[in-house]
Amino acid sequence: MIIRVRLAAAACALGAALTACGAPAAPPAARPAPSATSAVPSRPPTLAPGPAGLTPVFKNGSRAHGKTVALTFDADMTADQGARAASGERFDNPRLIATLRALKVPATVFMTGRWAEQYPVQARSIGRDPLFEVANHSYSHYAFTGDCYGLPTVSEDRMRADVERAYTAFRRAGVPDAMPYFRFPGGCYDHQALRTLSATGVTAVQWDVVSGDAFATDAGAVAQQVLEGVLPGSVVVMHCTRSAAPATERAVRTIVPELRARGFRFVKVSQLIGS
Template sequence: MKAGEKVVALTFDADMTADEGPRAAAGEHFDNPGLIDLLRRSKVPATVFMTGRWADEYPAQARSIGADPLFEVGNHSYSHYAFKSPCYGLPAVTKDGMRADVARASASFRKAGVRNTVPYFRFPGGCYDDASLRALAPEKVTAVQWDVISGDAFATDPDAVAEQVLDEVRPGSLVVMHCTRSAAPVTDEAVERIVPELRERGYRFVKVSDLIRAARR
């Protein structure tokens, strides 16, 4: 990968907080298998930042994603609670509980049989500070943010999401999207438009690990 090459990494947060089990039991869908199927059909590599609670709720899907060489799975915490507050109304993880929360997510991945894991961590809500970074240092994970916000969370207009991504993507961009029908119901429709339009512009899709490897050369 060369500097300035037209590559873009699509990332998808598989969010589910530790206390949303009753909502899932009542029929709320925190997964989005249609989105994963679309990425496979379109041969789009992607990085999924998964919470441990999501892997506990959907172990077969977590295992399938984690066994597919098209994808890689990063850690998005177990609880999806905030590592720095305030953070979009999320409950807070205590400083002393941060490392354990990340380790618990890794344990959930192992239990579900998620194989293609990578040592990258995405803070819930993207909220962090120096104290949270220090707390996670022993876990040897690299924090990964983004430069393009898709706006798919709670969106109802897929074209608006697609246009926001298409307007902001630059060579080497890292896009944040979501893999949960509950909180991001139009993501798959937006991706259906984003992928062919970016390919038409000459972009190639890569995983986060590809971007990081290229940056370290």
Template sequence: MIAPAHKLNARRLAALTATCALTSLALTALAACGSQSAPGAGSRDRTARTTVSAPPRPATLAPGPAGLTPVFKNAPRTPASTTPTVALTFDADMTADQGPRAAAGERFDNPALVRTLRREKVPATFFMTGRWAEEYPAQARSIGRDPLFEVANHSYSHYAFTDRCYGLPTVPASRMRADMERAFAAFRKAGVEHQVPYFRFPGGCYDKRSLRALAPGGVTAVQWDVVSGDAFATDADAVARQVLDGVRPGSVVVMHCTRSAAPTTERALRTIIPELRERGFRFVRVSEQIRAAGARG
């Protein structure tokens, strides 16, 4: 039986509507595929055009008189018309014989301090002993792979490189370079990537004998011009005041990241960082200060 004309028209209209819907869905799907593939291709093109340059080689100072290890204290004092810089440095101290104390629960690390530097985006240089890297390899690796930071050598054992240095045991001259190299080896084993060829003498004690002993290692000895006074301090405000009173353009500040020996340092940083920024200082790593001193590399 033939359907009435108005029913045929209704059927044709429904069929036409369905066809249009299917066509629209197909076009949408094709457009969606196109929109997904285009960014991918563009991303590949952008990736292909991007070149990743290696970080610059850390600057070092030329050897001192008679080929002795050069010593760096602070960068040149910049004129008022340029942005002043300051380098915060942190000694990660642990002597070769402090393992039992660490096993008993004494903390020679300070994760809160590292978190504060990261939160505030403050570059810093960590002078780490090899023994510290062995005790806290995960932390050493984390610090040494963070582009904010660089890791320098603070000896393996934190024994003195001169006689009569704050009561520290003394490394024989014949073992000084080996002690330094042992620390670098500990860093490599822990996975530290941002090592720099700088050495800080335990206690800051050095003489011509120790400078001569380390000279074949090609390092620059790094001292400081601002003592924070955080070692064994209990007053964070006093530490902050001492740093803020001492900082000048180009300064290198010595602090510690050892909870047991410097428990107030992280709290002091909460005052030091914003105040120095308010004064217009820019935080840099030691490598930048050395480069500003006209170093080679």
């Protein structure tokens, strides 16, 4: 999701080395074998369908259940950007993922299927790291409505297939358990799109804090906009796209320690929905 917004006008020491995004994460601790009394793993939490069975939309969590905040990162790549990637443009951001790992910040990455195809090693590394969860940002990053920030438009009869194609791309890249959450490209949706996607069973995830990191070069302004907007239960939208959001990693190094100093705890979107 790329949105142009006007930006509102404590760097953290991370250590000498950061793990690359594509490098495998440290394996989780071994779990004991399940016993006869072990609980059956539950499905990821989702919202109940809206009126007339429409796809439900989640924007933020409870304001009254503790100071939690979910950082979300859109890993954007549009279906027709393959030539640009081949010529050297980078739609990934390994240093950002490395920084989140170094700071031990759980996060939700809304990934396009085309991004997973372009960067399968990174997609697999993120998807298998328990610090993160991968959610669906469509396959093509084409808009699900007209007039959406200049994005090409996916036709109504292809919307469901576009979402399902992204999940297929995640599985082929080695992402084992992509979440049943969907973020509309550009954040643009309407009644028709919600009705069309209802059969997929996803919960649409929006946000209540826009970071303003898209096309921004001033990391301080991005950090300030986030810090001024966050409330308990907030969902912050940012980007994991080096060419289109070059200041994000530096902004995160300011945002994370400041919010922790204010008593906030970072969670994944699934935790906000589940609570």
